[in-house]
Structure formats: C-alpha cells, structure tokens
Amino acid sequence: MTFLGMPLLPSTRRDRPTIPGGQGNIVEDESFAEVSHQHLSNQQLRNNIGHATSTIREKRADVVAELDDWEELREAGSRAKNHVMENLPEYLAEFEANFTAAGGVIHWARDADEANAIVTELAEANAPVLDSGRREVIKVKSMATQEIGLNEHLETQGIDAFETDLAELIVQLGDDKPSHILVPAIHRNRDEIRDIFEEKMPDAGDLTNDPTELAEAARRHLRHKFLTTKVAVSGANFGIADTGSLGVVESEGNGRMCLTLPETLITVMGIEKLLPSFDDLEVFLQLLPRSSTGERMNPYTSFWTGSTPGDGPQNVHLVLLDNGRTRALADEHGRTALNCIRCSACMNVCPVYERTGGHAYGSTYPGPIGAILSPLMTGVEAEENGSLPYASSLCGACYDVCPVKIDIPSILVHLRNEDAEANHSPVSSQLDTALTGASWMMSEGKRMATAESGLPIAHAVTGGEQINSLPGIAGAWTSSRDIPALPEKSFRQLWAEDEARAEEEDDES
C-alpha cells in the first residue's frame, strides 16, 4: 500500500545534525528538467530504452510469478536490510573483524576523494609500471566506483582502468556514460557498437553487427588483460557480517576473471551493503536475479572471505565507503533508500525513465531510486538535485516491483517537501502547491480512477497533439519540458491490460 496522499511529512531537516554529503558522480551537473528535454527528442534512444525496459519487465514478471512466496521473500529482504541499518555500527565492526581475521585488509573512506586516493595508493604499490610508463588495473562493473569517478581519477594518476563487463566496455570505449545500472549501454544499438569496436579496439578488424561476433571481439580484446594484469578492482553486491565474506553477482565471467586471476584484489563497497548473516543469502539470491535480469539465477556468483590460501588473489583489500550514505541514513523518512540492492527493477517500470533514459538523471543512480538516493546522499540544497524528486509521475509502480519494498513514492514526496523548504524558489513552491493537489488526488484510489477516466476526453480535446506549454502553475514545468500528448489511457489502465494480455498469452501457450 503506497500512501501517496499522506500529509507531507514534517521536515526534520533543520534540526538534523550536519553530516557531510557525498561527492563525485552522484551529484547532478545539470538539472533533470534540462537534460530530459534534450533526450526526449532523441527517438533512437527512446526506442532502444523502451524496448529494453519492456523486455526485462516481462521476463521479470514471469520469473517472479514462479515463486509462491515472493511477497514473503520481499518482506524478509526488507526486514533484514532495515535491521542492518539500525545496527550498522555493530554489523560493520563484526564484518571488519571477520574479514580481517581471514587475511583481508579494510580501509575506511569518508568520501569519493579519500576512496580514490586509497585505491590509487594500493594500485601504485601492486601494479607494475609497463613499457608505456603507465600502470594497468582491470575492473568488474561496480556502481560504487562509478559513483566516486574512480576511472577518471586513476587516469590522472597514470593508471589505466579497463572495464571488463561488455556493456561497460562499450560505454568506456565510446567515451560515454552508463544509462542504466544493469545494462549500461542499452542506449546503443548494434551498429553503433560495431562502429565503436572497429574504431577503438586495436586488431578488431572488420566486424559485422552480429551480437555474437561483437561479443567474441570483446572476448579476444580482453583475454590477454585478464591473464596478465596483476591488480583488479571490483565492487560487491553483498558483505556478510557474520562471516566477513564478500559477494559479486554477474553473468559474463569477467567478474570471476577479475576476482580470481590477479594477485591483488581491491573492492570498493558502500557501508550499506551488509547483510547480517550468510543465511540471509537464501533470501537475497532469490530476490536479486529475478528482479534484476529476470532470471532465476544469474550465470555466475562468487563469494570470497579475505584471502583463500592457494586460491585466488592473496592480497585482498576492501574500501568501505561513506560518501553521503550516513547523510541518507540521518533522514529517518528517506533512510530505507539505503536498502537498495541495485536490481534496477524500478527503472524498468518507470514511465518517466522510459521516456528520458538514464542520462537525464545526471547521476550514477538513475531512475526512481536515483531520484531519491542522489538527493539523500548529497542534499537537496544543490539546485540540480532539487529537481530530481520531481522526476516521477508518482504512479507507484516502482514500489510494487522493489524486491526490498522501498517506498520510493513516499520518499519522493518527502524530498519535494524538503526541496520546497530549502530552496523556496517560485518553481518549487508552485510545484509544491500543485503537488498538494496531486497528493490529495492520488491519496485515494477512487479519486485517482475518476481523474484517470477523464483522460480519453482530455485526449480528444487536445487532438492527441503534443502539449508544449501549460498555463499557470504548471507553466514553469512545461517551459523546460514537453508534456507528451495525453494518452487515451492511464498508465495504470495500460498496465492492467498488459498484465491481463500476458496472462492470456501464457494460458494459450
């Protein structure tokens, strides 16, 4: 049950202790409204994203429907994460003791700069200088290192960081930014990828646009790096407090290559990634793959506890990263955003994300979760971040799919309130006024349904044309953003019909 219409929560912002926010690639550099405006006109991007999100959405719905106890698993996942957040100092100490006892070394980093400096120092100590005069490390796809801008930092320090996930490789070679946390290059089609590979991979030769051939080219390109590089950098999906283990979930085997073959492994993990015990994996290894790629299980999952004698890297380090997480933790109403296990399900159901793509959010964390996590970690005071909580239609679909039951819509409403208070800009307060109305309307299914049933009429009146400006309160909103033509049917209606159709087709097959 999403209480969209609940009275705006009293803000605790003023009396909240001042905990510094995060830095790096979580802070938007342009406002959502401006960037989304540019992306709305990119038809290719919208097609690619639309295709991807709808495909993953369907796969997810199918594999979730296979489990009779899905709701109970979500509940257990949510409970475990809440429990971790409430007892974070104890779990961190327990994790630290166990990881260290198994031969690992822990480093604490208050922010992006500190984390980057630690990784640089470790890379300099363990990766040899090559003939080129530079050092090299290989990388497993990781949101945390993306967030702190590690690759860019290492580059300035004479260290080349090679992304080894196919999508991250496409993004890196294309001098681009990820647009989705699960499939970062989803905004690129096969022709574009072929062109990038031909141009940027030495020895790639002439390639066709066949995905199999492109994947093979990536395999050849990276093989030598995997087998010879001395230092790898990874993120972690889970840190297990009672055993000190770390886990990485992946598909391609590039993760296993990085976690297994180099001599030194440096992992960067947010302090919120802990689970109380190894047994909790029985919940999270069901929730994550199904919510994420729509698979019963991802092809490869690796767990390691410190270093394992004779097996894998013997020099094992972990950087525990704050970078704004404690700031988010201090927000009682937003704290549960830290429960996120980065499955990306909320992105794939979000009608706003589907139209704008991930770049518009301007942060490492796009989509509905990004719209709350980025401002929670960095503060709504930064004007651009203040626009993110408005990047949502508050339809509630993100909450319904979230495997750890993060009530994103309520947190969005809470942050809008904070933004209004912090910024007092005319736009904010106008939006705030509009939102009070929206909250009231959305607070009850019946009112919402009534309003939605007016859509076909509104659609007829506007002749199905795109709306470029609206008068009054909404004017400020539409001046920087086209409102798409009013649909004949609401998202909720379409969704319900879609589900019904999918079920019918299932029954037929």
Next chain:
Amino acid sequence: MTDTAREEILGRINQALGRRGGGEYVSSVSGTVPAGAPAAGPPAAGAPAEAPHAQPGAPAAGGGTVDQSADYLRTGTHEGEDLIEVLIDRLEDYKANVHRVSGDPAETIAGLLESGSKIVVPRGLDDSWLNAFTGDVSVDAPGQELSVPELDTQAAVVTASAVAIAQTGTIVLDGSPECGRRAITLVPDHHVCVVRVEDVVDIVPEGIARLTPSAALTFISGPSATSDIELKRVEGVHGPRTLDVIILGSAP
C-alpha cells in the same frame, strides 16, 4: 588517516541513528532495543572491533540476529525423479548440456572430451572417471598449480560439485579437492561438471544451508552469457563457453 576515517564514519552513523553520546539505543521503528543488541549499548565510535570471528551456530557478535520467524519457503516440494527433472529442465533452459548416468561415468566423460586433447582436473577427482579418456591429463594440486598461461592451453576441465539447486539450475563449486581452485574452472573453454544426485536440493535456502561460508564459492547457472547488445543473449563471453553437466546416480 584511515583510522580517523573509521572513527568519523562510525561517529556519523551513530549521530544519524540518534545515538547521542553512545548511550542506550532506541530503535526509531520498533521503539525498542533490537533483539541481540548489546545490552550495554553500542560501542563508542572508534572503539576497536571486539567481535570475535563468528563460530558456526554462535549468536551474532554484533547487531543481533534477524527475526526470520516468517514465512517464505525454506524447503521445496520436489523429490526423487521429479527433483532431477526440474534440475535438468532449468539447466537446459540455461543452455547447459545435460547427461544422465546411473553407473560409471567414464565413457560419457570421454565422449564429451576430444580424444588426445589436454585437460586439467582437480587433485581430488575420482581417477576412474577418466579411465576411458585418451589424452593429456594435468592434475592441479597444491605445490603443482598450473600457471594461468598453462591453464589457457587446456581444452577442458573436469570437476565434481558441492551442491546443485534444482529450482534455479545452479551448481555450486566450493574449492574442495574434487572441485578445485577457482581458476581451473574458469580459464579453459569447456567445463564438464559431475553432479551427484544426492547433492541435488530443490530450492535456494536448502542449497545455502549445505555450504561452508568461509570457502571460496562459485555459483554457476549455465555457461557464461551476456545480453548487453540489444538484449540479445549471447552464450560465452569470458568464462567457459560450453558447460556439460553429468548427473550421476539414480534418484532415490
């Protein structure tokens, strides 16, 4: 410098949770001290970690245990031949090749390997499984580990497995003498993996319960795959591109 960072981060967390001055902690959600939390209150920020290395079965040293009194399934419903059928269905769905053998697997294994090729096996593998194979077998053992370039010249690897989870088509390797080091099942392009029927469980919780957490664990569900290009699934990027699974023994 890192020590200062540790102290400061723990301090920020305590502040964020409203634990001022390290006094007794009251949960903002339940209003009570959570089960298992230290009675004397949390350690002051920066205090050295006191948690001992957790012993199996010992109560969690830190923030207590999660109340798992609910509710989700912890045991599956499939048994016997049904269970094996689910496993086969899920493995094949993931593009693994599945073979059923009730007696000696030597012929089947030899049939999957190219005769005369070079293969690697972990030190604890049952010798008799390779009786029918004609080729060059390297045994990876402590002190005689194959180097990464050597592994790269092996056509295939043959291992046993620790646990298989039917519902998700997942095989777990745990670094035991029969499963080997992680690298040997990663670098060669072809993995022949033997799963004994008695190691097959139905659902994920049953699988997790059988594992030793401190071991280096690899969960394998089908061969390496990517969907990064227009979401078209392509099997085989960096790990072994072919996974042959031999299910050994008859269902009870």
